[in-house]
Amino acid sequence: MSDTMSVDNSEPVMHDPAMVFHSWSAQAALAPLELVSAQGVHVQDAAGRDYLDFSSMLVNVNIGHQHPRVIQAIKGQADALATVGPAFGSRVRGEAARLILERAPGGFGKVFFTNGGADANENAIRMARLTTGRDKVLSTYRSYHGNTGAAIVATGDWRRMPNEFARGHAHFFGPYAYRSEFWSDSPEQESERALQHLRRIIEAEGPATIAAVLLETIPGTAGILPPPPGYLAGVRELTHQHGIVMILDEVMAGFGRTGAWLALDNYGVVPDLITFAKGVNSGYVPVGGVMISEPIAKAFDERVFPGGLTYSGHPLAMGSIVGALTAMADEGIVENAARIGTEVLGPGLAALAEESALIGEVRGLGVFWAMELVADKETRAPLPADRMARIKSGLIGAGMLPFVQDNRIHVVPPCVITDDEARAGLAIYREVLAANA
Structure with missing residues (x-):
């Protein structure tokens, strides 16, 4: 047998x-x-x-x-070390983080690995709250951020409604020129009016209560809505003005989907946190993560980050990332x-x-x-x-x-x-x- x-x-x-x-x-x-x-x-x-x-x-x-190189990377890692706890060092985990950070904007220094996109957004929200001392998270009605506690409530579509158990969330309308909420007649006007709407939401909610603005760089499930000129830069300016963390969700749009390594590369905007999953290894093994800017990473140098997952940085997932990103670059x-x-x-x-x-x-x-x-x-x-x-x-x-x-x-x-x-x-x-x- x-x-x-x-x-x-x-x-x-x-x-x-x-x-x-x-x-x-x-x-x-x-x-x-x-x-x-x-x-x-x-x-x-x-x-x-x-x-x-x-x-x-x-x-x-x-x-x-x-893809044969990704399959081989998973097989090779399984032969070498099939599992290891997140508290231990792992060469393949470090290599996966290095390859991811090579694709990040300047000023990003660490990666927190998760099991998928939902818990990537979950932990990014946690980092924003802990580093600002604030609670509230703003996100758009036309969005999907995952099916875990805070991520599903940050989601704007109908899936949020049976699951609204997390606290501290408010929503606003993002730009969508074809079905404008702002009666705009051009992409530029849509951008201007959407930013004014967000500005008023921030003022009405109280800037000192807002930990983060969470946006899909390009909303995916909500309709594939590339932001109009100046919108993301305008959001970045608003978050800077009020000490709010800007989180860009690249779970669907990242790692090649838009013809750039990250969708944010198309817009020249640098957020504080970037979440990812899906395309980083094409889903061959479940994985996700948060790219962390240096100021937020340093906030936990002497302070415990109260979060973790048994399978964070799982070696088979890390091997699949190394195989995928290497093949994508080479080919x-x-x-x-x-x-x-x-x-x-x-x-x-x-x-x-x-x-x-x-x-x-x-x-x-x-x-x-x-x-x-x-x-x-x-x-x-x-x-x-x-x-x-x-x-x-x-x-x-x-x-x-x-x-x-x-x-x-x-x-x-x-x-x-x-x-x-x-x-x-x-x-x-x-x-x-x-x-x-």
Whole structure:
């Protein structure tokens, strides 16, 4: 008898819908598509059908599926040291931190590793509160920051409402020119008015009570909303004026997704804390973290940081980060994402918006785009849920794994996508949207 056990993905795993409790779902009617293999931008189901993954699973498989250098890094680390507690030193953990900090703005000196993006935001909020002596956290209504205590309450969308058990949170409206809360008629005006709104929120909430402003550099699940000119710089100035910590959430937008190592590189803004997860190792092993600026890191030189996780800096996760970031640099994967966005996806989606009566707006950069679907281009009325469901089913039927959220299709393939694969995806969008116009 073999002393090892393997999972045979060729047989349907019937226990999943019967015994697995799935996230964000009513359980009774679930019939999840079973995926058994993948390579690059392609995944295969149990029936052997191939799909283009234009969702990157949950917008995290930036390096593509089954990248051999990441797989080998995990295997090599498992052979050397499969686990080690966070209180011990670990060479691979130090190397992972070094590679991450090489991509951070100047003035960042340490990394606190977590198990994912939610607890990265959780611990960033904790650092901000402890270093300022204040309690309140401001974040936008159009946001998602994770499903743990403070992170879910910092989230602005509906998922916050059944989970509002954490204290000290307030929300404001960020810029969204297509559906402006500020009656703006240009990106510049949207930026100016959104900043004035935040200024008044800070004044009304009391600057001396506010520990942090927490923003996704580019809101992802909320709609892929690149900030208008001057907005992030204006937020940075407001936080400086009032001694408020600025946290940029790069969990979804970081590590190649926007065609830059970090989304903040597109805007020239340096926050106090940067949270990350997803793209740093493409989700091959659960991991996240907080990049910590030197002043905040120094605040804990002589003071205990009251936080930690059993699996913080787990060596298999660290090995996957080293493998992923090294491969991304060596193979020009970030540059590929930028080029694909500029030369293929951007122009292709713009052309599709011109010809389709359903597309109200296209926005994005790199491999981080959204098509906002409308019932009427003049009124901008969102396309109803039943029609969005038909479009999603049509995309899957045409051989694509799409990311469909509310009345939007998020175009978020892996950063390794080729020109031909991107064009094949655009052709599927065109076919399905035309059939559902």
